[in-house]
Amino acid sequence: MLQQIIIHTPLWVWAILAFLMYRGFIASRDRELSLKTVSVIPLVMLALSMQGIAGTFGFNLLSMGTWLAGLLAGGAISWSLVNDRNVRILPEKSAVFYRGSWGAMALMMAIFLTKYCVGVMIAINGQLRSETGFAAAVCLAYGLFNGLFLGKLLRVLTMYKQQADAVLQVQA
Template structure:
């Protein structure tokens, strides 16, 4: 059955996996980024999540509430545990220095694997779309992943804003 699942996976899915792995590997090394580049991955993951949820379940009622609750939980966990020493801002160059982290790769792989597993499950058991508990659970999990990205971005932006405020004062 595993061979059937893999062989029926569209080719573009493997390209997405390769892209996510390359971005995650890049995030594992210290690097300088612009504010715009800091936003790209969280924004892409957010849009992909919303599109996927909408295509699978629609995006209203319990679905939106589940995603929102999950996003708040994920953002809150990251906000609470964020290491502000992992980022610094250079006012002279306008560059943001990020310490390498494996967290983005782990999050992207978790999202990919969850999306893949849900897609396979819905292909094998299409009636699962009608199971409210399943739908809400999936949406909470996707929300938590997105919340983690958004929470990390919010923490990074807060550190940058404090640094900019310190330079101006």
């Protein structure tokens, strides 16, 4: 059965997996990133999540409510974990320095595997689409994952703005 699942997986799915693994390896090393680059992965993950919810459950009160609850929880957790030890703002370069971490890889793989497993489960048992508990659990997980990415992004952007404002005040 596993062989059949893998054989019937579209090639583009493996391309997304390769891209996410590549980005995860890059994130494991210390690096400087532009503000634009900092936003790429959180926005890609958000798009994958929204596509997964829309295609599987549709945008309704249950799916969006549980997704939003997960988003808020993940965002609060992630916001609190960002600090000067793992992120340094470089306003003079319009960049952000990130200390390397495998956390991004783990999170991207969690989202990918959740989306992949949900797709396989729905393909095997289409009735799961209409099961409230399944829909709520999946949407909550997607929201939590997105919140972890977006919370970090928002915290970094806030830190950047504060630092840039401080530099402008000193120059004035």
